[in-house]
Amino acid sequence: MLALSLKKAFPGFRLEAHLEAAEGEVLALLGPSGSGKSTLLKLIAGLLPPDEGFVRFRGEDLTPLPPERRKVGFLFQDYALFPHLSVAENIAFGLVEARWPKGERARRVAELLERMELTPHAQKKPGALSGGEQQRVALARALAPRPRLLLLDEPLGALDRRLREELLLFLRRTLREEGVTALLVTHDQEEAFLLAHRLAILKAGRVVQVGRPEEVYGRPKDAWTARFLGHKNLLSPEESEALGLPPRPHLLPPRALRPGGELTGVVEERFFFGARVGLWVRVREVRLYIEAPEGPVEGAPFPLALDLGLALPLEEG
Numbered sequence: 576m577l578a579l580s581l582k583k584a585f586p587g588f589r590l591e592a593h594l595e596a597a598e599g600e601v602l603a604l605l606g607p608s609g610s611g612k613s614t615l616l617k618l619i620a621g622l623l624p625p626d627e628g629f630v631r632f633r634g635e636d637l638t639p640l641p642p643e644r645r646k647v648g649f650l651f652q653d654y655a656l657f658p659h660l661s662v663a664e665n666i667a668f669g670l671v672e673a674r675w676p677k678g679e680r681a682r683r684v685a686e687l688l689e690r691m692e693l694t695p696h697a698q699k700k701p702g703a704l705s706g707g708e709q710q711r712v713a714l715a716r717a718l719a720p721r722p723r724l725l726l727l728d729e730p731l732g733a734l735d736r737r738l739r740e741e742l743l744l745f746l747r748r749t750l751r752e753e754g755v756t757a758l759l760v761t762h763d764q765e766e767a768f769l770l771a772h773r774l775a776i777l778k779a780g781r782v783v784q785v786g787r788p789e790e791v792y793g794r795p796k797d798a799w800t801a802r803f804l805g806h807k808n809l810l811s812p813e814e815s816e817a818l819g820l821p822p823r824p825h826l827l828p829p830r831a832l833r834p835g836g837e838l839t840g841v842v843e844e845r846f847f848f849g850a851r852v853g854l855w856v857r858v859r860e861v862r863l864y865i866e867a868p869e870g871p872v873e874g875a876p877f878p879l880a881l882d883l884g885l886a887l888p889l890e891e892g
């Protein structure tokens with residue numbers, strides 16, 4: 576198990592975090608820019624000394640150890656590969672350093688090349704690979720020495736959307752197959768939902784909520800967290816009242832809205848996403864967002880059903 580309790584202050588910024596991750600768990604640190612995600616990761620890696628606190632892994636206190644003695648794997652956004660080494664040599668790099676016997680080294684490299692679908696590229700130099708392939712080499716290199724703990728800082732950050740989606744599924748499968756305990760920094764909630772067993776939401780240097788993706792999305796702690804996680808139907812006290820709810824802030828989760836029903840709204844905005852459309856529908860002076868396989872043009876009436884029993888009262892945040 577990983578356990579940490581850390582404090583670090585910079586001028587104008589204070590981080591204070593207490594977290595635990597179980598063996599084999601992928602924990603996402605999710606927060607907006609400047610919330611302290613990278614700082615927390617650097618403290619765990621030993622790249623930055625804490626003002627106070629500790630990092631413990633499997634009962635061992637890592638706090639006094641320099642980064643290279645923490646046996647922690649990294650994958651940072653600027654995943655610099657060694658340009659003069661082949662793909663296979665890049666992956667083997669940490670194994671040579673850790674003095675793995677030659678046979679075991681070769682087996683581990685072959686296994687990772689296979690898993691990352693890089694076998695045909697084994698002898699190429701990184702310069703001859705696409706961005707997504709380079710990213711897979713970087714991931715293989717980080718995983719090769721079987722680090723007990725893997726730290727990933729925006730591992731998909733620098734890639735275009737299509738490559739991101741492809742690698743996301745790759746990363747998800749790999750993390751689960753390797754069973755490695757991992758901390759993943761991201762500002763993208765969908766990435767966190769897909770990759771992590773649990774999320775820790777950071778806001779201005781504090782962990783505001785921790786839980787499984789479904790839990791946190793289904794019961795965000797406050798309006799800020801709900802909005803940050805991508806919820807759109809956040810009702811003010813006035814809007815709540817207009818729909819027949821008590822006059823306080825509420826969250827209407829997506830499953831509380833269905834197309835077809837008693838209420839008639841008017842489509843104000845329509846977004847085409849391919850497999851679905853997103854609609855902003857005005858109902859009794861309240862704008863509600865709904866996604867459906869199809870929907871009428873802007874200005875058209877749109878019947879919908881609301882299940883107000885699913886509305887979640889929220890603290891202001």
Ligand SMILES: Nc1ncnc2c1ncn2[C@@H]1O[C@H](COP(=O)(O)OP(=O)(O)OP(=O)(O)O)[C@@H](O)[C@H]1O
Pocket residue numbers: 585586588606607608609610611612613614615762
């Ligand atoms: N070495 C440093 N010296 C002084 N201030 C720092 C230092 N590193 C980070 N900060 C400040 O600490 C705060 C948190 O930064 P951090 O990089 O951890 O945020 P983040 O959540 O990772 O943001 P992003 O998503 O933009 O990378 C910021 O206000 C930043 O300016």
